Amino acid sequence: MAQPKTIIDKIWEQHVVHQEENKPDLLYIDLHLIHEVTSPQAFEGLRMSNRNVRRPENTYATMDHNVPTRERHIIKDAVSKKQMETLKDNCTEFNIPLADIHHPDQGIVHVIGPELGLTQPGKTIVCGDSHTSTHGAFGALAFGIGTSEVEHVLATQSLWQETPKTLQVHVNGELGTGVTSKDLILAIIAKYGVRFGSGYVMEYTGDAIHSLSMEERMTICNMSIEAGARAGLISPDNITVDYLKGKRHVPGGAAFDEAAAEWLNLATDEGAQYDAVVEIDANEVEPQVTWGTNPSQCVPVNGSVPNPADYDNPNDKDEVERALIYMDLEPEQAIQSIPIEHVFIGSCTNSRLSDLRKAADIVKGKQVSGDIQALVVPGSQSVKDAAEKEGLDVIFKTAGFEWRDAGCSMCLAMNDDIVPPGERCASTSNRNFEGRQGNGARTHLVSPEMAAAAAIEGYFVDVRKFTAAVGG
Amino acid sequence: MEAIIKHEGLVYPLNRANVDTDQIIPKQFLKRIERQGFGQFLFYNWRFYEDGTPRDDFSLNNPKYEGASILVGGENFGCGSSREHAPWAIQDYGFKVVIAPSFADIFYNNCVKNGILPIQLTSEETQAMIKKAEETNYTLSVDLPEQTVKDENGWHATFDIPSYQKEMLLNGWDEIAVTLTFEEKINAFENSKA
Numbered sequence: 001m002a003q004p005k006t007i008i009d010k011i012w013e014q015h016v017v018h019q020e021e022n023k024p025d026l027l028y029i030d031l032h033l034i035h036e037v038t039s040p041q042a043f044e045g046l047r048m049s050n051r052n053v054r055r056p057e058n059t060y061a062t063m064d065h066n067v068p069t070r071e072r073h074i075i076k077d078a079v080s081k082k083q084m085e086t087l088k089d090n091c092t093e094f095n096i097p098l099a100d101i102h103h104p105d106q107g108i109v110h111v112i113g114p115e116l117g118l119t120q121p122g123k124t125i126v127c128g129d130s131h132t133s134t135h136g137a138f139g140a141l142a143f144g145i146g147t148s149e150v151e152h153v154l155a156t157q158s159l160w161q162e163t164p165k166t167l168q169v170h171v172n173g174e175l176g177t178g179v180t181s182k183d184l185i186l187a188i189i190a191k192y193g194v195r196f197g198s199g200y201v202m203e204y205t206g207d208a209i210h211s212l213s214m215e216e217r218m219t220i221c222n223m224s225i226e227a228g229a230r231a232g233l234i235s236p237d238n239i240t241v242d243y244l245k246g247k248r249h250v251p252g253g254a255a256f257d258e259a260a261a262e263w264l265n266l267a268t269d270e271g272a273q274y275d276a277v278v279e280i281d282a283n284e285v286e287p288q289v290t291w292g293t294n295p296s297q298c299v300p301v302n303g304s305v306p307n308p309a310d311y312d313n314p315n316d317k318d319e320v321e322r323a324l325i326y327m328d329l330e331p332e333q334a335i336q337s338i339p340i341e342h343v344f345i346g347s348c349t350n351s352r353l354s355d356l357r358k359a360a361d362i363v364k365g366k367q368v369s370g371d372i373q374a375l376v377v378p379g380s381q382s383v384k385d386a387a388e389k390e391g392l393d394v395i396f397k398t399a400g401f402e403w404r405d406a407g408c409s410m411c412l413a414m415n416d417d418i419v420p421p422g423e424r425c426a427s428t429s430n431r432n433f434e435g436r437q438g439n440g441a442r443t444h445l446v447s448p449e450m451a452a453a454a455a456i457e458g459y460f461v462d463v464r465k466f467t468a469a470v471g472g
Numbered sequence: 473m474e475a476i477i478k479h480e481g482l483v484y485p486l487n488r489a490n491v492d493t494d495q496i497i498p499k500q501f502l503k504r505i506e507r508q509g510f511g512q513f514l515f516y517n518w519r520f521y522e523d524g525t526p527r528d529d530f531s532l533n534n535p536k537y538e539g540a541s542i543l544v545g546g547e548n549f550g551c552g553s554s555r556e557h558a559p560w561a562i563q564d565y566g567f568k569v570v571i572a573p574s575f576a577d578i579f580y581n582n583c584v585k586n587g588i589l590p591i592q593l594t595s596e597e598t599q600a601m602i603k604k605a606e607e608t609n610y611t612l613s614v615d616l617p618e619q620t621v622k623d624e625n626g627w628h629a630t631f632d633i634p635s636y637q638k639e640m641l642l643n644g645w646d647e648i649a650v651t652l653t654f655e656e657k658i659n660a661f662e663n664s665k666a
Contacts, residue, residue, distance in 0.1 A: 040505035146556035148585035
């Protein structure tokens, strides 16, 4: 019998163009996603060397990082405008399909790839964005690259890559009521740190993972990079196949059945070996809130901020102290005593229709507390349309939320959606780095449900109080 | 890309773990469509107050580190966003070598693509360097063919680097030109899948 293989090994073997000793493999890239921020210098490089785009039909572009989320017909920032116009010109010149700011398919690149069915199991997918790991939810090998590599893929449709080491992240048990896949990935990173995935491609396994919807899986794979792994994926199963059926770029009819059979065959074989394994019990995961300036600085909502005095290693102690100063928190302060001024529901981590539905369930019939600024930024224009058809926009607006157009928005605050210095935001995004949401801004990462509950209460609360699920 | 073979220079120590690319180059500077001119924005929010005046409490503003070309950092250096603007800013500021106990994968690759030499040493070795660089004017000489780092007092360490990355840096190759010599194989691969 053939040696059992992981899905990572299988996808890799199917994409090796050239292999020789003491050299990385030349790996074929099936899908190259592009956005306005990390591509202009790559196109300029092509022009300077008189090179062309090898496979424009395997390339797809959109505008997301920079785009305004209201009054989109006026882009006030001249530099942003130039960057968007440059993308448009580059796509025209090189014949690349583009969903620009006015296109109905526009949205965050990691939301629209799956939505359009561009993202499929077994594909190698790259983008000049570290959250490309999101597409791993479909059993694709998807990872972020720099601009030099963007240029390389444009010119050659391939990349030199070392065979990755494999890491199994096994999740036992099941998530409790009111506990989300966002809480699970935050708990994994809190347990194992921000670099345990470095040098690896991770596969998330276990019943707790395979019982999740595709949108929940995307939230998990999205944050693989916050654990240091360029790519994190989940073997395809029937939930994957069902999601993809009928998507625009997915084959139909008999071709679909054939593709589906191939996808399911990619799943990791029984008995396949990984280079490393970590485990977590989903039953023990509670709603999470980050207190610091990296995603591992995170505790359950019923917990409190750590005390630097409890750390022996001087560098660790220093890191915690610096984080508390930046975040303006006291040692051992209870998470539920932290008041907030902003709420952001959005980003490639948590801006899909199911995220908005769950947040809307919490806010329905309630009011945003005091003068909190609360934003809902759908991940794509089609998520926005679908949400509006269900009346979610009305629920949010009635509760005092602002309802915006699609984009990366306040996750990285490249557009006008900025948290002012010293102010505090409950955010469904992926990074609580210093200054991420605005210079001096203080970010706490949470699930959409927890963000919605915080908007209503004005400070962090256990969302299970709202769902009346605590203790049963 | 400019080749790097040997380099001798002043060390700037940055004793922090998990320095992310949002700190190396904050997002407000990612809107430019050029590759050049990012050095002025390096560590911007740590280096400057809101009004643009330099902060005395950030060590890179200390005149003793003026002209430094070797940055010694902490664990997981360059984590977070894939923005290549981070190595562009480091290079444009004047750094040729970055030494750390561990690097984020994408950042490491991005350095090599731009002719910056990333060197991984043990945390004992980097902590010793950081201490010396904080106390004195500390210079190091780096030899890529030999894979060594030496100081003036006779201390030295060896480092590992994958042979492909080493060759790229030593020759300053245009990687795309190298790959295009395999164009026939790429064509054959595509034909086999068609």
